[in-house]
Amino acid sequence: MKEWSETTxxxxxxxxxxxxxxxxRDLPWRRDHDPYHVxxxxxxxxxxxxxxxxxxYERFMATFPTVTDLAQADEATLLKxxxxxxxxxxxxxxxxxxxxxxxxxxxxxxxxxxALAELVGIGPYTSCAIASxxxxxxxxxxxxxxxxxxxxxxxxxxxxAKPKTRQLFEEIIQxxxxxxxxxxxxxxxxxxxxxxxxxxxxxxxxxPVKDFDASYQLGKVEDYPVKTKVPRPKRIDYYAxxxxxxxxxxxxxxxxxxxxxxxxxxxxxxxxxxxxxEAADEATLAQDLAxxxxxxxxxxxxxxxxxxxxxxxVSHTYTHQRWQVKLLEANLPTAPALPFYPGKWVSAAEIxxxxxxxVQEKIMVRYQQxxxxxAFSGN
Numbered sequence: 434m435k436e437w438s439e440t441t442x443x444x445x446x447x448x449x450x451x452x453x454x455x456x457x458r459d460l461p462w463r464r465d466h467d468p469y470h471v472x473x474x475x476x477x478x479x480x481x482x483x484x485x486x487x488x489x490y491e492r493f494m495a496t497f498p499t500v501t502d503l504a505q506a507d508e509a510t511l512l513k514x515x516x517x518x519x520x521x522x523x524x525x526x527x528x529x530x531x532x533x534x535x536x537x538x539x540x541x542x543x544x545x546x547x548a549l550a551e552l553v554g555i556g557p558y559t560s561c562a563i564a565s566x567x568x569x570x571x572x573x574x575x576x577x578x579x580x581x582x583x584x585x586x587x588x589x590x591x592x593x594a595k596p597k598t599r600q601l602f603e604e605i606i607q608x609x610x611x612x613x614x615x616x617x618x619x620x621x622x623x624x625x626x627x628x629x630x631x632x633x634x635x636x637x638x639x640x641p642v643k644d645f646d647a648s649y650q651l652g653k654v655e656d657y658p659v660k661t662k663v664p665r666p667k668r669i670d671y672y673a674x675x676x677x678x679x680x681x682x683x684x685x686x687x688x689x690x691x692x693x694x695x696x697x698x699x700x701x702x703x704x705x706x707x708x709x710x711e712a713a714d715e716a717t718l719a720q721d722l723a724x725x726x727x728x729x730x731x732x733x734x735x736x737x738x739x740x741x742x743x744x745x746x747v748s749h750t751y752t753h754q755r756w757q758v759k760l761l762e763a764n765l766p767t768a769p770a771l772p773f774y775p776g777k778w779v780s781a782a783e784i785x786x787x788x789x790x791x792v793q794e795k796i797m798v799r800y801q802q803x804x805x806x807x808a809f810s811g812n
Contacts, residue, residue, distance in 0.1 A: 435587045435647050437609070445645050446611045446618065452641035453621035458483070461490060463620065468542045468567035469500045472530075475559045476523050483627070489518055501540070504531035512695050512788030519751075519791055521693060526554025544568040557599060566616035573606035574619040575599055578626025583609075584658035585630060585637075585648040594661045666755040670704040672725065673747070673758045673796050676737065680768035680778035683735075684787065688775070692751070697787040699796060700776065701758070702728075722761070733771070737763040744803045749792040756792060760800060 437445065457463075460483065462474035473493060477486045496514045497503040503511075506528065515524035530552040534542060543549045545568070549560035557575070564570040573579065580593045583606055591598045611618040629640035637649035648654045676683040676699070685700050687693040707724040722739045729735040742760035749756045768778055779787065784797070 434589050434605075437587075437645075441645070442609050445609065445642065448642055448645070449621050449625070450611060450614060450617055453617055453624060456624075457617075457621065458624055461487060461494075466567050466616065468563050470494070471563050471566045472555075472559065473527065475562050476527055476554070477518060479523065480520055481518060486518075489515075500531045501535050503528055504535040508695055509788055516696075516788050517791060517794075521696065521790070523554065525695075529553040530555060542567070545570055546572050557603075562619060565610075565619050569615060571607075571610050571612040571615040573603055573610050574622075575602050575606065576623070578623045578630075579606065579619075580658050581632065582622050582626050582630050585654060586642070586646050588647045588651075588653075588657070590657075590659050592661055593658045594663070664753075666750055666753055668755045668757060670746075671756055671758040672702045672704065672721065673698075673760050674700040674702065674725065674729075674737075674739070675742070675760060675762040675796075675800055676700070676735070676765065677762070678765040678768035678778060681780040682778070682784065683771075683776050684779045684784065685776035687790075692754075693790045693792075695788065696790040696793070697779075698790065698793040725761070735769050735771070736765075739763050742800060742803050744799060747792065747795045747799050749795060758792065758796060760796065760803070762800075762804075 460474070462470045474486070474490055477490055477493075493514050496510065497506060506514075511524055511528055512521065515521060518524075533552055534540065543551065544564065546557075546560040546564040549555055549563050550557065552560075555563075561570075561572040562574040562576075565572055565574055580598075580602060583589060583602060584591075584593070587605065589602070589605065591601050593602075625640070625642065629636045630646075635654060637643055637646055637654050640646060640649070643649055646654075648657050674683070683700060684697045687696050687698065702725060704721060707721050707728075718741065722741075726737045726739055729737050739761045740763070742762055744760070747756075747758040747760070749758070771777065
């Protein structure tokens, strides 16, 4: 690893911040230093690209303009505002932390990274980002961009997939952070990592800090950062049951024991749950349909005659799981009561009023395509 002198550090700060002042991205959450704006944007930017986040951020702020509004929101409104961003626990943690700020801190924000990290869902990176941008604390905000930028600048070969590596980077970057403009410094690193020093197809030759980039000078840009491979997501096969009656479509709300808690979907049943683990892969589609019909008739008093919807399964990937969802449908002449089933009949026009996860949206689009139906348009 290279080490910089005090002179080099000062020159790097000057070069980086001069570039940022000229070319830093104009983003809606950068137009002030409000900690609420910084916080919401940073949480949204986890696992999501900037251009995707902007309209969600603007809609979220229109719905919850203050931290108090967020703290007092009902769950359905919260999940609807977050719909499409995925990683839905982030929305719930936002609200829990907002409630802490309003109730425990009486509306006064903690102003250091250590104090901010006491809030629900705020980890090392987010706490440092808020502390530096909103409150001027000289701490490094170490995210994927910072890992990539500084590993290349300084030839740091520690494996960034290991949790202990974060502390190493924080210790290395801490003396480099500009003490007078720490927020601008951290945001400049973010912009550098999303422009000239991207994971692939980077452009170090035109980078404003190329003179400080040891990996570029040695022709080893692609060797950094060092990261062990993440295991491939586990495939899980689901059936989505599109059940229609004169009262509408059957939708269920996901429980606390399931992913996508609080969101509404068509009934989703794993293929593996229909048979023993040993037999699951060998069961035929006909056997699965029979098992599903028996399940709904015996456990929920909903009689079904299921048929398959043509076309390939819907695919949706989460961090550790890849769902393959095969569509089935059933049309009922009457709407059975649902005394023992955690769902409700929803008219086609009202489905999109509910908070829906991305996988449900994909299922509805695929169903439209296959049956050439206008049902979900509300017409």
